[in-house]
Amino acid sequence: MLWKMVLGMELYPRIGKSFDIKVFTNCRFGMMSWAVLAVTYCIKQYEANAKVSDSVLVNTTLxxxxVTKFFWWEAGYLNTMDIAHD
Structure with missing residues (x-):
């Protein structure tokens, strides 16, 4: 409790009752950005070379x-030990 007073920050900052800033930045923004960037790199390589290399295609697919698995099991992810401890 003392560290909150010293640092002036919360472990799970919220806006209102339902918007969790940590979940938004880690889960929604971070994971969606990762997926969008992967697809964007595939598109860029296709525009530059008229084909997508196998390695980029496999990497993007994985x-x-x-990311799909993460969103499918998002509730479980938020209850894992590393997130709960973080």
Whole structure:
């Protein structure tokens, strides 16, 4: 409790009762940005070379699978030990 007074910040800052800033920045913004960037790089490579290399295609596919899995199990992710401890 003393560290809150010294630093003047909360562990889980909120706006109102339902908007959690930490969840938004880590989950929504961060994970969605990762997916959008992966697809954008594929598009850029296609525009530059008229094809997408196998390595970029596999990397993008795996990233999209990871992001999809994250959003599918988001409630479980927020209850994991590293997030709860963080």
């Amino acid at each position: 990233m999209l699978v990871c």
